[in-house]
Amino acid sequence: MPPKSANSPPIYDRHVPVMLPEVLSALAPQLGGIFIDGTFGAGGYTQAILESPQAQVIAIDRDPTAIAAGQVLVESSAGRLRLVQGTFSTLQDVARDLGLEKVRGVVLDIGVSSMQLDEADRGFSFQKDGPLDMRMSKDGPSAKDYVNALAAEDLANIIFVLGDEPRSRAIARAIVKARTEAPLLTTFDLVRAVERATGKQRATDRTHPATKTFQALRIHVNAELEELAEALGAAEEILEEGGRLVVVTFHSLEDRIVKRFFQLRSGKAPQASRHMPLLEAQNAPGFTQVERGAVAASEAEARTNPRARSAKLRFGIRTSAPPVKLDGAALGVARLGRH
Known part of the structure; x- marks a missing residue:
C-alpha cells in the first residue's frame, strides 16, 4: 500500500x-x-x-x-x-x-x-436481512423482481450457469413454491426458499447453501x-x-x-x-x-x-x-x- x-x-x-x-x-x-x-x-x-x-x-x-x-x-x-x-x-x-x-x-x-456486501439494505448478502435488491446502480429490475416473476426453468438456468450450482433445478422449484405462499421480499426470504431445497447449513459445510444462488442472481441483475x-x-x-x-x-x-x-x-x-x-x-x-x-x-x-x-x-x-x-x-x- x-x-x-x-x-x-x-x-x-x-x-x-x-x-x-x-x-x-x-x-x-x-x-x-x-x-x-x-x-x-x-x-x-x-x-x-x-x-x-x-x-x-x-x-x-x-x-x-x-x-x-x-x-x-x-x-x-x-x-x-x-x-x-x-x-x-x-x-x-x-x-x-x-x-x-x-x-x-x-x-x-x-x-x-x-461496501455493498456490508450494507444490508443493498440486498447483496445472504448473511444480512434486507430488501432483496442487488442492483449496483439502484435502477432497473431488482433481484426481487426476477425471483418473483421468472419461470422455474429460467431461474434454474441462471442459477446453474452463473452460480455453477448443481442443485439449481431443485432450488428454482423451491423458490417458485415459496412465492406462491408469499412474495419473496427480503434476502432472508430467499435464503429460506433456497434452504427448502438444500437444507440449512451444516457444521461441515464450507459455504452457505445460498451462496451460489445469490452470486448468480447478482450477476444476472447487473448483467x-x-x-x-x-x-x-x-x-x-x-x-x-x-x-x-x-x-x-x-x-x-x-x-x-x-x-x-x-x-x-x-x-x-x-x-x-x-x-x-x-x-x-x-x-x-x-x-x-x-x-x-x-x-x-x-x-x-x-x-x-x-x-x-x-x-x-x-x-x-x-x-x-x-x-x-x-x-x-x-x-x-x-x-x-x-x-
Whole structure:
C-alpha cells in the first residue's frame, strides 16, 4: 500500500484494494498519463494511482453511493481526478465525452465491493436481512423482481450457469413454491426458499447453501458478464499504443472471459469455435502479454485478506493494431433471457 499524502482522505480505512502492488506494477502509473479506473468502489486503486504525481484518473462507478463517497477524494486531488457515474462498459464513451481520444491505462476490479456486501439494505448478502435488491446502480429490475416473476426453468438456468450450482433445478422449484405462499421480499426470504431445497447449513459445510444462488442472481441483475465483455472491447478502443489493460477477477466465470479476450487479441487463441473463427491475418494482435498466465495474490495477502484468495490478475499492453470488436458469444458469455 502506498503512503498517504497529508491531504489524502481515509479511503483505505474502508476498503483494502486487492493485489494493489501487482496492479500498480502492471499499470505503471509512475510513467504518467491518464488512467481509467472503471470500478472505482471505495477508491483504493484510484488513490494509489494518484500517488504518482504525473498521473490523472477518470474513475467510473455505477453505484451512486460510491460516487457520493468519492467526492472527498475528488476535492483533494487538485483537479487530477474526474469521477463519473456510469457503467464500465461505456468507458470509451465516458473518456470521449471528456474530450479524450486515448488514455494510458485501464484497470478493472470485477465483482461486488465489500461496501455493498456490508450494507444490508443493498440486498447483496445472504448473511444480512434486507430488501432483496442487488442492483449496483439502484435502477432497473431488482433481484426481487426476477425471483418473483421468472419461470422455474429460467431461474434454474441462471442459477446453474452463473452460480455453477448443481442443485439449481431443485432450488428454482423451491423458490417458485415459496412465492406462491408469499412474495419473496427480503434476502432472508430467499435464503429460506433456497434452504427448502438444500437444507440449512451444516457444521461441515464450507459455504452457505445460498451462496451460489445469490452470486448468480447478482450477476444476472447487473448483467455483469455482458458488461465485462463490453468493457474489454471498449478498453481496446480507447488505449493508446503501449497503454495497459489490467483486470482483476474473483471467480472462474469472469476469469474465463478475460483469458479468452487476451487469447484472441494477442493471437494466442488455441482453436476456432462456431462463434469465433480463428483470427484472420489482417486482424493483427491488439495486445502483447508479459505474463503468460494469471497472476495470483501473494501468500501473505491471501492470509490477511480473504477476498484476495480467489483473485486473479491478467494484463496486456496495447499494440498499434486496429481494434477488433468481439461479441459476448466469442468470449463465452451465455445468452440468458432478461425478462
